[in-house]
Amino acid sequence: MSKNCRFAVAVHTCTLLGMSDGQPLTSDWIAGSVNTNPVVIRRLLSVLAKAGLVTSIRGSNGGSVLARLPQAITLLDIQQAVDDDTEPALHNQPPNQKCPVGRGIQPVLRQVIDRAEAAREAVLSTTLLAEVIAAIKSGG
Amino acid sequence: MSKNCRFAVAVHTCTLLGMSDGQPLTSDWIAGSVNTNPVVIRRLLSVLAKAGLVTSIRGSNGGSVLARLPQAITLLDIQQAVDDDTEPALHNQPPNQKCPVGRGIQPVLRQVIDRAEAAREAVLSTTLLAEVIAAIKSGG
DNA sequence: GCTCCATGTAATGGTAGTAATTACAGTTAC
DNA sequence: GTAACTGTAATTACTACCATTACATGGAGC
Structure with a gap:
């Protein structure tokens, strides 16, 4: 519990969303992968939504999805969204x-x-979310 | 009183030392220019000394001087010295x-x-302390 | 309608990093 | 010896961040 890890968690979250084939993921589920509290994820998703990177669906069977293709999201987009x-x-x-x-x-x-x-x-700005996803897929 | 301003204060301090023509400057004097407490400056000088950038002279008529020429000090040197x-x-x-x-x-x-x-x-690493000094001299 | 299951967000507590300040021990020129 | 310095520990105050609880809001399915 020391430094600012929002960027890391945000990339982690976007990677999960980018690999879900359009299936909405819940903050609970994402928090389970990131290993933190769902509220932390929800706050982060709220910021990412304001930046136009994700869309959240409320209500039952809700969750979050990427608002753009992973090829159209750079890590700079994510960084600027989460780091004031x-x-x-x-x-x-x-x-x-x-x-x-x-x-x-x-x-x-x-x-x-x-x-x-x-x-x-x-x-x-030259690193795409799609590249992160590809690296994860090939690395695992 | 919020963020880490050690880098800025360190460059400020080294600039003063680099413009003093080898004359030792006291922490009190430097603190007067930086507008902070002399102890803050002494702690910083202590770190810069460990990195081999400055030398401190104890006792009466003491103070600090650069350990190298401003042409031989990059801003990366300073940054790495003060930011763990x-x-x-x-x-x-x-x-x-x-x-x-x-x-x-x-x-x-x-x-x-x-x-x-x-x-x-x-x-x-491509910005020299000498360039900062030159910019200050020409700018004022 | 009601009930779940979600998000959205406020409030709180704990931890850590930083700057400012006081105090004092050690060192050196005169 | 004294005055003028550095070196450093201890304290206080403030800010940033994460984790957690609690609750209001919204929507799907019955």
Whole structure:
């Protein structure tokens, strides 16, 4: 119980949905595979639904299905859906504006961090959910 | 007081040291520019010293100096020094091994996350502390 | 209608990570 | 010896996250 594992759980969940042949899966069932509480899954599915990645069906015989084909979902889509990407972590308190470094450091840092983050996201954007599913199928 | 701002403070600190022409700077002075408590700076300097990036001089007229030229310090060096890069955040609890997805998801995820992280670090490794200093000097 | 079986969501508790601060021991120049 | 530093432990406060309970809502099937 330490770090943010929403991305991992979200990919896990989408993989399950992508392998169910359109059959709706319940949060209970998914939670059994992820090994967590169904409410955690429901909250996650709610976020994924807001991002247009899944659709939930209420009522008896309900559950969730993918809203798009696995070929049309990138891991970046999933990451951006579940990680509220607030500002990158810079200083908590604004640095001393009387110091040239304190005045100039933040824009420079932001630019570098943004470039680094863009490189990371580029990799995620070229990985499709369909590829994850294929890897699971071939690996098992 | 929320997120991890050690990287930002560390770059800020190294920038100050790199602009001081070899003059040792005290944690009090650095804290004044960063706008935080001197103890926070001393803890950070201690970590940077362990990574071989700075050297601290104890006693009166003491302080800290860079242990290498700014041209020989990348932002990746700083990042790796201050961020204990433990395992990437996957599931908290191991997923259900009886499920094919639960069994196979973690290696697949780890591979993708590692590739994405490598791309991010590649950008940081090509940015030198000297460039940050140059940007500050030209920007102010 | 009623009854299940689901989702949706609020509220709570526990754990962990981080920053800020106080306090004090160790070290060095003068 | 004293003053000016670093090094580090201990404490407090705050935030983020996950797990869990509880309950309202919605829909299928009788």
